Amino acid sequence: MNSDFSKKQKLFIRRAFDLARLAEGSAVPNPMVGAVIVFRDRIIGEGYFKGFGQPHAEVNAVANVKESDRQYLTQSEIYVSLEPCNFFGKTPPCTSLILKSKIPKVIISTIDKTPQVSGNGIDLLRKNGVEVLTGILEKEGNELVKYRTNYVERDSPFVILKYAKSKDGFIGQKNKSVWITNHFSKTLVHKWRSEINAIMIGTNTARQDNPKLTNRLYFGKDPLRIVLDRKNDLPEDLHIFSDGLPTWQITENLSRTFSQKNITQIEIPFDDFLLKNLLTKMHQEKVGTLLVEGGAQLLQSFINQGLWQEARIFEGNKYLKKGILAPQLPVSPNEEFEIENDILRIFHNP
Ligand SMILES: NC(=O)c1ccc[n+]([C@@H]2O[C@H](COP(=O)([O-])OP(=O)(O)OC[C@H]3O[C@@H](n4cnc5c(N)ncnc54)[C@H](OP(=O)(O)O)[C@@H]3O)[C@@H](O)[C@H]2O)c1
Ligand SMILES: [Zn+2]
Known part of the structure; x- marks a missing residue:
């Protein structure tokens, strides 16, 4: 876990939290998740998970990037309130999407306690050369997924x-x-x-x-x-x-x-x-x-x-x-x- 995050980084993860909260009530027992893609301090894409069977936050954030900004994905960082998933559920794994999009840096608030994920998403990204930082505003991140954490534990x-x-x-x-x-x-x-x-x-x-x-x-x-x-x-x-x-x-x-x-x-x-x-x-x-x-x-x-x-x-x-x-x-x-x-x-x- 990393502990020194800048004011700017906290601002971006807070934006991801706000996006996640838009699903308050429709996500549970799945987690509320938000994602923000940032290129040189500019948000170029953002998204959140709307509920069961819907695309994950990362998928919506990547899809939200304008055609003219796609070229910057390879130099961007993605802020996610929850560790990206690495298994095929209703949708393909978000770790694959991040690798395919060649986003070089992922900043995560909290680990996904779902047994299939639980740190595996992070390991997979790191093994593939992605820089991963974790633990940014972790308390708030945990609060967002407390119902989900309870559900899986x-x-x-x-x-x-x-x-x-x-x-x-x-x-x-x-x-x-x-x-x-x-x-x-x-x-x-x-x-x-x-x-x-x-x-x-x-x-x-x-x-x-x-x-x-x-x-x-x-x-x-x-x-x-x-x-x-x-x-x-x-x-x-x-x-x-x-x-x-x-x-x-x-x-x-x-x-x-x-x-x-x-x-x-x-x-x-x-x-x-x-x-x-x-x-x-x-x-x-x-x-x-x-x-x-x-x-x-x-x-x-x-x-x-x-x-x-x-x-x-x-x-x-x-x-x-x-x-x-x-x-x-x-x-x-x-x-x-x-x-x-x-x-x-x-x-x-x-
Ligand atoms: N201010 C508030 O926030 C609020 C909220 C709700 C209610 N209230 C008020 O509270 C009052 C009712 O409270 P109350 O304590 O009399 O009743 P209650 O808790 O609503 O109901 C009690 C009955 O429910 C069953 N029951 C409750 N817990 C049980 C358990 N663990 N195992 C088995 N059965 C259980 C039993 O029914 P049986 O004995 O028939 O099996 C028991 O007699 C009303 O005046 C209501 O207006 C206030
Ligand atoms: Zn996912």
Whole structure:
């Protein structure tokens, strides 16, 4: 790994990060990747990976170079947020493209943890005489591919816990739907929903709040909804069952079946391994990221079993005085943001 990078080099890799982020929500469980081709401090081509089955960032960047600039490829450097792939997947390897294009220098932020790649892409380029620098703004590069890294290293989705609590520490009240955060926080949650694969809720939350769990205040793909319904008796007219969008109903008995095609019933024992087994099932079905949106009991089970990677917790500007107490996280926040009169705290599971 190299450590001394110039301001200019950091500027170019940041441009690659920004490009990568354009695929937020459409790439997972594949990684977000951006690439920028630079000739004498001028960007002559750039691209990013848009999602499953699409050309890789490097391919788009090379294709983006104007005819009149092609002659400069042999004197350019390519900045990539992630190590170029070196295997035939849906597309030919990007290492071959770089060699064929005779680009002499590659600057990489982070190594691709996919087992077939994992340093092999870099080795191959170096063996063929390409100068390769790695580790530029690596922390940011790792953050961009954290869902992907989780996907290839573990047999579970990346689990994000999310809830809102009042100033006095309640997340809601029994048999009553209460709203805790402001409109900006709500919109942000809808943005998050467009970036993840699935949302999970507990039985009481489904019954009491009847949430839609869509990203209607943002744009992009709606997530899969997953609801615990042990006794299989949640009302059929709940939004998550009746709105035509995909929902998994997790149950212990299949006495009732649904005619709606959007509902997938999953029969599974509600034992101590329920959440662990469900996460494995999600991973098998290529659910790369899961947002757990409550209520308190479900969130606390994830916390107690250590089955989470990140938590995003809002504190609204309201007092509820009584109600259902918010879950307890065993760690301190890593980051804190003000969203008008709400506070958002981000926690990482160490
Ligand atoms: N402020 C927020 O961010 C927020 C978000 C969501 C909900 N809420 C509020 O939270 C309240 C509901 O919370 P809650 O704690 O009562 O309910 P909940 O977590 O939504 O649901 C609890 C029920 O879900 C099932 N369940 C949950 N975890 C389970 C596990 N690990 N294994 C097996 N079954 C599990 C059980 O159902 P069975 O006992 O039937 O099997 C349990 O009784 C509502 O007032 C809602 O408005 C607030
Ligand atoms: Zn590639």
